[in-house]
Amino acid sequence: MIDGFGRNIDYLRISVTDRCDLRCVYCMPEEGVPKLPHDAILHYEDMVRLVKVFAGLGFRKIKLTGGEPLCAKNIDYLVREIKQVPGIEQVTMTTNAVQLDRHLLPLYEAGLDAMNISLDTLDRDLFFRMTRRDKFPEVLENIRQAAEFGKIPMKINVVPMAKEQKLWDVAELARDYPIAVRFIELMPIGTGKEYDGCTREDTMELLTERFGPLTPYAGTLGNGPAEYFSIDGFAGKIGFISAISHKFCDSCNRVRLTSTGFLKTCLQYDTGEDLLKVIRAGGTDEDLEEAIGKALAGKPRAHHFDVSDGSMSVGDEAHGMSQIGG
Ligand code: SAM
Ligand code: SF4
Numbered sequence: 001m002i003d004g005f006g007r008n009i010d011y012l013r014i015s016v017t018d019r020c021d022l023r024c025v026y027c028m029p030e031e032g033v034p035k036l037p038h039d040a041i042l043h044y045e046d047m048v049r050l051v052k053v054f055a056g057l058g059f060r061k062i063k064l065t066g067g068e069p070l071c072a073k074n075i076d077y078l079v080r081e082i083k084q085v086p087g088i089e090q091v092t093m094t095t096n097a098v099q100l101d102r103h104l105l106p107l108y109e110a111g112l113d114a115m116n117i118s119l120d121t122l123d124r125d126l127f128f129r130m131t132r133r134d135k136f137p138e139v140l141e142n143i144r145q146a147a148e149f150g151k152i153p154m155k156i157n158v159v160p161m162a163k164e165q166k167l168w169d170v171a172e173l174a175r176d177y178p179i180a181v182r183f184i185e186l187m188p189i190g191t192g193k194e195y196d197g198c199t200r201e202d203t204m205e206l207l208t209e210r211f212g213p214l215t216p217y218a219g220t221l222g223n224g225p226a227e228y229f230s231i232d233g234f235a236g237k238i239g240f241i242s243a244i245s246h247k248f249c250d251s252c253n254r255v256r257l258t259s260t261g262f263l264k265t266c267l268q269y270d271t272g273e274d275l276l277k278v279i280r281a282g283g284t285d286e287d288l289e290e291a292i293g294k295a296l297a298g299k300p301r302a303h304h305f306d307v308s309d310g311s312m313s314v315g316d317e318a319h320g321m322s323q324i325g326g
Contacts (some may be wrong), residue, residue, distance in 0.1 A: 001057045001292070003265075003299045011061040011254040012054050014047060015325025016078065018259045020068040021098050023132035024120075026159060026192040027321045030132060039280070042261045044074075046279055048081045050257065053288045055087035062091045065325045067259065070099040076106035083111040094118065094157070094326075098135045100142040104149055114153040114222070116182075117143055120161070122169040130161075147177045155180040155222070155239070160198035167203055168210040174236035175211075182226050182239035187267065190320025200242045207231070207238065214238060225251065243267075249302035255295070256325045263292060264324060265299035272298075 001009050018033050018041075042050070051062060062082055069075050075093075083091050093107070094116040107115075119139060121127050127136040146154055158170050160183050167183070174181040186197025208214060214229035217237055221228055225248040226239040240246075256264040261276025273295040278287050 001059065001296055003296045005299070005301050007250075007252055007299075008058075009253055009255055009296060009299070010059050011063070012051070012059050013063040013065050013254060013256045013325050014051075015066050015257065015259040015323070016047070016064050016069050016075065017041075017067040017072040018323045019071045020066060020096070020322055021071055021133065022068070022096050022135065024118075024159075025130055025132070026161070026186055026195050027190060027326065029191055029320070033320070033323060036260065040276075041259050042257070042276060044078050044081070046261065046276070047078065047257075048085070049279070049285075050275060050288065051082050051085050051088065053285050053292065055085050056285075057289060057292060058087075060087065060089045062088060064091070064093045067322045067325075068096055068098070069093050070095050070103055076103065076110040076112075079107060079112050080110035090114075092116070096131075096135075097139045097142045097146070098133075101138075101145055104142075104146055104152070108149070108151050112152055114155070115146075116155050116157050117146070118157045118159075119143065119170060120158050121165040123164070123166060126162075126164055130165075143173070147179065153179075155182055158183050159186050160184075160203050161186060161195055162198070163206075167198075167206055171207055171211070171238060174238055175231070175234045178235040180221055180226075180228065180237045180239050182241055184241045185244050187243060187321070187326075189267065189324070189326075190322075192321065200240050200245055203240070243303070247302065252299075255299065258324055260323075263295045265295050266303055267324065268303035269300055271295075271300060 003009050020028060023030055079091055082088060090113045092114040093112060097117045120130050124136040128134045156173055160167055171181050183203050186192055186195060204214060211231045214231055217228040217230050226241045228237045228239045230237060258264060262272055263275050264272045273291040275288060275291055278291050
């Protein structure tokens with residue numbers, strides 16, 4: 001579907017739940033998020049219905065996110081249902097991998113095309129301080145299992161914030177396995193506003209010192225805005241997603257559906273349409289198409305996280321990534 005700035009929007013990220021079994025400091029408050037009544041959130045049948053409507057409008061790629069998708073009941077059922085929607089070419093997931101072991105086979109059998117696993121450090125103590133949960137051994141073991149299973153392509157996502165994360169250790173996963181390790185710039189959203197991230201340049205310098213030059217990789221890996229680099233002796237690639245310092249809004253291809261059914265058209269702003277309201281009011285698929293069309297027509301041209309004079313505060317997003325579906 002073409003938005004008001006001529007961009008082809010064909011990628012929908014769905015927050016299947018705002019619950020999570022970790023509490024990453026830059027994403028969720030320590031106490032978690034308030035539990036919502038069942039009727040205030042999208043149910044699986046709502047999500048499948050919406051995906052059918054989106055597919056009819058030209059959407060082709062779906063990412064299941066959250067919160068933690070593996071905390072949602074029978075998530076493989078949802079993957080299977082969405083995979084069967086005519087027009088949908090790719091269903092992927094982003095997960096913290098805490099519970100991946102028992103989901104790996106069902107997700108593969110349901111047809112999951114790829115997954116991104118979030119892992120910020122290989123230091124158990126720092127992992128605990130960054131996520132407020134002592135789950136590092138499980139996560140590492142599950143990543144090892146998934147890499148050995150090898151049937152669901154995966155990438156590792158890292159939010160670089162501090163030197164003590166020993167980013168080179170995480171990068172070494174791309175040396176040992178044919179997977180991409182991507183460094184994602186910290187966004188000033190939710191509790192993320194309270195922290196400073198490392199710049200892309202700092203991370204590149206750190207990796208160059210350790211491993212030698214990073215050579216730009218011309219090929220493509222996935223559909224996202226990451227830029228990839230090769231390092232001699234590495235089986236996989238190193239990637240950077242730098243939404244603030246290397247803004248890519250001109251080629252934005254995505255919108256987000258929150259777990260409360262709000263179609264959010266830009267990560268920074270609260271512009272969009274309440275699709276849950278349309279569904280609960282008994283709206284038809286045509287009503288949903290109309291609401292989606294209206295949201296897309298109003299999709300902002302760009303975010304302004306990079307404007308630091310405070311002038312862009314009106315309409316700023318007040319929710320955290322776990323609620324928006326990062
Ligand atoms: N729980 C899953 C996970 O961690 O992959 C899916 C949801 S999580 C919100 C999706 C991604 O958003 C993770 O890679 C996480 O690191 C990232 N994220 C959360 N808050 C962020 C922030 N303030 N800035 C940048 N990335 C953030
Ligand atoms: Fe949970 Fe993912 Fe947010 Fe961490 S980043 S608190 S794992 S939703």
